[in-house]
Amino acid sequence: MKYSFLKRQQLIRQIKAQFTQELAEALNLAEVQAPLLSECGTGVQDDLSGKEQSVKVSIKAIPNKTYEVVHSLAKWKRQVLGEYGFSEGEGILTHMTALRPDEEILGQKHSVYVDQWDWEKVITDKQRSVGYLKHTVGLIYSALLNTIERIPDIRSVGTALPKKVYFIHSETLAQQYPELSPKQRERAITQTQGAVFIIGIGARLSDGKPHDMRAPDYDDWSSIAETGETGLNGDLLVWHEAIDDALELSSMGIRVDKKSLQRQLELSHVPSKATLPWHRSLLEGKLPLTVGGGIGQSRVVMFLMQENHIAKVQTSVWPDDVQQSAKPPLEFKQATPI
Numbered sequence: 001m002k003y004s005f006l007k008r009q010q011l012i013r014q015i016k017a018q019f020t021q022e023l024a025e026a027l028n029l030a031e032v033q034a035p036l037l038s039e040c041g042t043g044v045q046d047d048l049s050g051k052e053q054s055v056k057v058s059i060k061a062i063p064n065k066t067y068e069v070v071h072s073l074a075k076w077k078r079q080v081l082g083e084y085g086f087s088e089g090e091g092i093l094t095h096m097t098a099l100r101p102d103e104e105i106l107g108q109k110h111s112v113y114v115d116q117w118d119w120e121k122v123i124t125d126k127q128r129s130v131g132y133l134k135h136t137v138g139l140i141y142s143a144l145l146n147t148i149e150r151i152p153d154i155r156s157v158g159t160a161l162p163k164k165v166y167f168i169h170s171e172t173l174a175q176q177y178p179e180l181s182p183k184q185r186e187r188a189i190t191q192t193q194g195a196v197f198i199i200g201i202g203a204r205l206s207d208g209k210p211h212d213m214r215a216p217d218y219d220d221w222s223s224i225a226e227t228g229e230t231g232l233n234g235d236l237l238v239w240h241e242a243i244d245d246a247l248e249l250s251s252m253g254i255r256v257d258k259k260s261l262q263r264q265l266e267l268s269h270v271p272s273k274a275t276l277p278w279h280r281s282l283l284e285g286k287l288p289l290t291v292g293g294g295i296g297q298s299r300v301v302m303f304l305m306q307e308n309h310i311a312k313v314q315t316s317v318w319p320d321d322v323q324q325s326a327k328p329p330l331e332f333k334q335a336t337p338i
Contacts, residue, residue: 011153012313015301016095018150020117022143023295024093027136029119034094035076037067043276044079046072047215052102069099072294074218075278077120078255082287091121096294106318108243108309111298113316120255120292128254128289130199130225133232134167136291137197140236140250141165148304157306161238166193169229170200170211182211190237190246200231201251202264216264217279218292219253223260242308249300252293258283 024031037057038045045054045068054068070076073096080092096118103110123132145161148154168189170182177185190196202214202221212235214221219233233253240247256264261282265271273279281287298314307313311326318326 011151011305012301014151015147015154015304016297019143019147019300020093020095022146022150023117023119023140026139026143027091027093027119027121028089029091029093029121032080032092032094034073034096034118036069036097038070038076040066040068041276043217043273043278044075045070046074046218048072048100048213052100055099055101070096071098071100072096072114072116073118074120074215074255074292074294077118077292078218078287078290079278079281081120081122081290082281086122086288088122088124091119091290091292093117093119095297106322108245109247109299111310111314111316111318113314115297115314116294117297118292118294120290122288123254123291125257125289127291128220128223128232128257130227130229130232133199133234133254133291134197137165137167137234137236137252140252140295141195144249144300151304154304159304159306162194164195165236166196168196168198169227170198170231170234171205171229173198174205174207174211185211186235186237186246186248190239193239195236195238196246197234197236199234200229201233201235201253203230216256216268216270217261217273218255219251220256220260220264221253222264222267238303240303240306242306247299247303248296249303250293250295252295253291255290255292256282257289258285 048071054071057067059067073094077092096116098114099112100114101112103112148159173185173189177188180188201212202210204210221231221233223232224230225232235248236250237246237248265273274283298310301313302310305313309326311318
């Protein structure tokens with residue numbers, strides 16, 4: 001039992017290390033340390049859909065401030081790129097850990113504990129396009145394919161992906177499956193294509209509802225792209241046979257500029273956020289234009305190892321019934337010893 005447990009842990013570590021290397025090389029990213037806490041009131045915290053509660057932390061030695069555990073590092077990374085003078089084409093990569101206690105269901109794909117590769121890269125104004133977004137997605141996808149190719153024990157479990165990502169806009173997807181909910185649409189298209197990037201997450205579609213919610217102050221989901229469609233962001237999903245469902249690996253996009261930030265704050269009915277320090281910095285032109293996103297580490301590992309529950313590849317907290325049913329198997333078939 002001990003040997004099997006250690007083999008699994010070594011493989012998880014190997015996958016994370018290999019993908020970190022592949023991603024950094026593909027996007028020209030420098031690995032940096034990530035914060036766990038964000039100071040309340042600065043605007044740096046990622047509000048996700050705007051409904052999730054954060055874990056507040058009071059620090060005895062700093063009595064006049066309150067902190068919260070990060071949800072992600074979407075805005076922190078951009079701030080770092082500006083503060084340290086990163087140039088166009090340069091970026092950073094972190095190993096972020098977070099807590100999201102408002103997850104409604106702790107199931108196969110969702111955990112309170114979140115670990116992800118958080119990355120951000122400086123771009124030019126001309127690169128604020130769907131074309132550049134697709135190019136970047138392709139590089140990330142190639143890093144995933146290379147990881148599979150370089151780890152024999154992953155190939156031995158039959159993990160496979162199509163050679164290319166299938167791109168589709170959320171409005172086109174809604175027209176294609178008008179009778180389905182957004183999550184059902186994701187499942188249908190991903191089962192058909194194997195690997196899908198859905199463009200345009202956050203803006204209202206023709207049915208009056210967004211495909212999914214996005215915070216107004218990191219991804220640009222409201223600008224009209226060169227294709228005539230709305231949104232410069234999206235989600236990367238793969239078909240995961242072990243759970244018979246689509247598995248979202250990444251949420252990413254071209255980040256807001258001054259105009260889209262102002263517009264999205266108005267559309268989201270939170271114009272007062274423009275007065276927060278981080279938002280003022282962007283509106284005053286002190287932050288670079290960027291593209292960035294997060295890639296779920298445990299989800300990538302879960303997919304590559306073809307596990308049917310995220311609890312089998314990470315240590316978190318779960319209801320008792322989930323804890324028992326999702327215990328990692330004693331053996332994991334490998335092609336060669338690690």
